Amino acid sequence: MRVIRAAIFDVFGTVVDWREGVAACAREAFALRGIETDPHAFADAWRAEYQPAMQRIRSGERGYVQLDQLHLENLDRVLSAFGIAEHFDTAARLELNRAWEQLPPWPDSAPGIAAIRATGRLVAPCSNGSIALMSRLARYAGIEWDCILGADVARAYKPDPLAYRRSVAALRLDPAEVVMVAAHNGDLAAARAEGLATAFVPRPSEQGEGQTSDLVPTADWDFVADDMRALAAWLAG
Amino acid sequence: MRVIRAAIFDVFGTVVDWREGVAACAREAFALRGIETDPHAFADAWRAEYQPAMQRIRSGERGYVQLDQLHLENLDRVLSAFGIAEHFDTAARLELNRAWEQLPPWPDSAPGIAAIRATGRLVAPCSNGSIALMSRLARYAGIEWDCILGADVARAYKPDPLAYRRSVAALRLDPAEVVMVAAHNGDLAAARAEGLATAFVPRPSEQGEGQTSDLVPTADWDFVADDMRALAAWLAG
Numbered sequence: 001m002r003v004i005r006a007a008i009f010d011v012f013g014t015v016v017d018w019r020e021g022v023a024a025c026a027r028e029a030f031a032l033r034g035i036e037t038d039p040h041a042f043a044d045a046w047r048a049e050y051q052p053a054m055q056r057i058r059s060g061e062r063g064y065v066q067l068d069q070l071h072l073e074n075l076d077r078v079l080s081a082f083g084i085a086e087h088f089d090t091a092a093r094l095e096l097n098r099a100w101e102q103l104p105p106w107p108d109s110a111p112g113i114a115a116i117r118a119t120g121r122l123v124a125p126c127s128n129g130s131i132a133l134m135s136r137l138a139r140y141a142g143i144e145w146d147c148i149l150g151a152d153v154a155r156a157y158k159p160d161p162l163a164y165r166r167s168v169a170a171l172r173l174d175p176a177e178v179v180m181v182a183a184h185n186g187d188l189a190a191a192r193a194e195g196l197a198t199a200f201v202p203r204p205s206e207q208g209e210g211q212t213s214d215l216v217p218t219a220d221w222d223f224v225a226d227d228m229r230a231l232a233a234w235l236a237g
Numbered sequence: 238m239r240v241i242r243a244a245i246f247d248v249f250g251t252v253v254d255w256r257e258g259v260a261a262c263a264r265e266a267f268a269l270r271g272i273e274t275d276p277h278a279f280a281d282a283w284r285a286e287y288q289p290a291m292q293r294i295r296s297g298e299r300g301y302v303q304l305d306q307l308h309l310e311n312l313d314r315v316l317s318a319f320g321i322a323e324h325f326d327t328a329a330r331l332e333l334n335r336a337w338e339q340l341p342p343w344p345d346s347a348p349g350i351a352a353i354r355a356t357g358r359l360v361a362p363c364s365n366g367s368i369a370l371m372s373r374l375a376r377y378a379g380i381e382w383d384c385i386l387g388a389d390v391a392r393a394y395k396p397d398p399l400a401y402r403r404s405v406a407a408l409r410l411d412p413a414e415v416v417m418v419a420a421h422n423g424d425l426a427a428a429r430a431e432g433l434a435t436a437f438v439p440r441p442s443e444q445g446e447g448q449t450s451d452l453v454p455t456a457d458w459d460f461v462a463d464d465m466r467a468l469a470a471w472l473a474g
Binding site for chain 1: 361367369373382383386390
């Protein structure tokens, strides 16, 4: 086994349950305004705008902007699509946008990450979320990181290779000394292409009951487990 | 009083005692090799190379490189100046360079920063140290940050205005919502010029017994205290 000195994590889906978190905030915002839109359908629609918005930046069509801004633009679009835009002024949109800072962790995330950290390894998110978003989400979810890596540090969105390369460089480590932890096979494939070790932690309810993708590993990742505590035990050797 | 949502900190001198920390590592390295150089004189000489090295980057003469690299280049120069370069091969230099990751905190730093964090505010270093260096130093010093700001995020060295501006932007806050905490008047002057609130915490033994600068505030900073716990009490209102 390689010497792993840091574990970096995908966050939305891997560490926290974005779908239930966003739906909970939407449910509250809708109830206040007497809106009958299904909050899970709303969360799914909002999330569906995520990849296309980042793709315009990955392709170079648009310069780097923080995910908070993309989420807000996507929110405008989704509120209009659901026909409820008139219920949300600017302040209300900014408030609803903070749903992404209030996502519940999966039950094993905080103890698992703490256990990995207790092995002496550095732990950090390598997410497309900004430093601002990740810092506040970590507080909400009770997770202690050593630093925040990912999009803001790299000024690039995963799976752009730069997102992994610059995150690893920020730790002053070799890629082989860093394990990428994710519930998404595509994220791990991109990390492996940059030389990182890979750990798959499936989250079969991330996308709700009908989830069909990322239920199983699609390659021979260095580690596969249902739980971050098992990942900690593996790293502890 | 303004609404302060985050406190960002100078680190070398303000949070940790770089001089005693570097001297302790040098003393150990010298003892192993039978070198009789005074470790404090060595620490002072190494630190004296710090501002000139960064100035070449601030001026645009050189592109941004992490402080770790500057420290290593400065170490080469100082080892030669003391006539002890032949005792340190590349691995030994890299090891001695990690002295900057093993600096003792001032006694009030860890409890004070934890108390500020417990008020709900975000806390982060805004140092010229890299993410790699700051992450490891925080572990060593027992300090929990929400994220690492400063040089690596800004790709600029304080007191370059960009170092403050981009650190504040990374938190998605207005400058007036952020207090810069430092033991150095010059750092606070640069932060104030960018619109940040300012807190002076003097460290009269930072430079050893003969310290003549930064013993007192040289402007009407928003807060002045001998202790970070007092700063926490002020912020808690």
